[in-house]
Amino acid sequence: MYTGSHLKLILAILLIPSVFIFLIAADSENRNFNNDSELTIEKISLTPIDTDINLPTEDKILIKSGDTFYSTLIKFDVSPATINKIGKDRKLKKFISLQVNDQIYITSKNGLVFVKRFDEDFYLDVLTIDGAKYEFEKKRDNLERIAQFREFEISDSLYASGKKAGVPESVLGDLIYIFGWDIDYAYDIRNGDKVKILYEDIFSNGRLVSNGDILAAEFTNKGTKINVIRFTQKGRKDYYTTDSNNVRKAFLRTPIELARISSHYNPNRKHPILNTIRAHKGTDYAAKTGTPVKVTGDGVIKNAQYSNSYGNYIDVMHYNKYMTRYAHLQGFAKGMKKGAKVTQGQTIGYVGSTGLATGPHLHYEFHINGKHTDPVKVEPPNAQSINSYNKKYFDKLVEERTEIISNISSIQ
Ligand SMILES: [Zn+2]
Structure with a gap:
């Protein structure tokens, strides 16, 4: 019986605002299929959730x-x-x-x-x-993943508009994180920008256990649509644009969140202690002693030691040609020593004033092919895109999810 699947979908959305159960193909590379020609993705079934859901009496x-x-x-x-x-x-x-x-x-x-x-x-x-x-x-009860759809137009801030549309806090946080790599919320947001999100809620016997991940999202910023979907590659969950690019950059903008830059990269600076012209080959971030310092990209620790000028410092080698340095640390985080693997965003040490430092701050350096570079001006490459092994499967998922997200709308 053909009833027009899009119509049915929109009706479901209108009748039971933005709640529906669906079966969606797993978006990880640990998939099971016999051969490429049988590459199929389970169709989404849109069954409105029972209005009197079976809540346990407890x-x-x-x-x-x-x-x-x-x-x-x-x-x-x-x-x-x-x-x-x-x-x-x-x-x-x-x-x-x-x-x-x-x-x-x-x-x-x-x-x-x-x-x-x-x-x-x-x-x-x-x-x-x-x-x-x-x-x-x-x-382990049978977990039920129920997709939720939310859509909103930005009228004040992204956060306030999202809250008003009933987007849970954790999902909004994820949304801000995902698009934050590309959109500067302070400068780029316009009234009338639109957001559509498909995320999952995890239920166990009728209990909402958790607001899960965003599965797909569409952000229309100044008239330009950015579509992303979730995918797990090599065990790491990331968000990719529909053309297979990772939205995550290989490096965080800063190793300390919301820290003020107290001294910029400057090849002709007068050194505050030595009083001689000595290049400042990094960026200084003012922060309280003990503030966690995060490694800006995945890599391996090359040095975690003390020197008279840098004090306690850590050098991290990143794949290919990049190295980052974190100096004047009060101390190292647990397990941080030569050869240790680190993951982007992991705390590797704490702000201090060891070595030649006038006060507590982090001195951060960015090296490309062994040469010092201004960390603020560097254009970080994107983290790994979808590899050839996953490409075909990923493209099928893109098709499936963008179709859902572009066809649902609760805004009339
Ligand atoms: Zn410095």
Whole structure:
């Protein structure tokens, strides 16, 4: 029976605002297909989610500041002695350490108390308390990934407009990160810019366990559309434009977030301590002692040592021809030594004032083919694009996801 798939899709969106279940092909290279000619992608089925979703009858508890495992369980008539016994069980250390905004589920039935929470891999940890006895098990319910669609036009800030359209905070954060490589939010955003996002929510037996990743997004900035989709290549999840380019750059703009530049790269600078003309071959970032310093690109540590001028410093070799240097560090992060592998954004050390430094700051250098370069002016290359092994599969996914995203619209 043909009813016009796009029409059906739009109807689903209109009737049940932006919630639908779908089956989508996995966007990772660990796929299974016999040969290229049988390369198929599972079609998306758009079934509106049941309006009276099967919610379990249990108390969902959102942990607030000051809440402890003890203060939470005592309300369910578990005896102090039992709670203390559980508290001393080393196997349960992680389970009972509660952080603000954690969610746990508690049911009390026939004298038994069930405490449930999800771990970071979405396993359901269940603690069953029976008087003075207790039992702990890890379970895996069938996880359901439900795609959510949101669309908005920017009328004030990207953040405020996204919030108004009901985009969860974590998804907005991801969106800002993904497009932040290409769009300068302070200068490039215009009123009327449009954003469409397809992201997934992860449910387990009707419980929303987590707002998941963005699967695909479209950003119309000053009339130009940028489409991206998620893909996992060599075990790393990244976002790629539809022409297979990684949106991520191989280097972060700065090794410290939101730090002020206190001294620019300058080949003719008068040195503040030595008082002689001595080139300043890097960029200085003013920051408090102890501020984490992040490695700007993937690489291998070449040196992590002390010198009289640089103090504690780290040199990182990146693939091909790049090297970065981080100097005057208070100290190194754990495991940072010669030969250690580092990943972009990983904390490698902490701001200090060791060596020839007037105050706490980070001295950052960028070398290309052994030559000093101004770190602020360098145009970083994009991180690895889709490789030939994944290209065909990726192109199929692009087709599938851009079709979904360009055909859904809830804005009339
Ligand atoms: Zn410097």
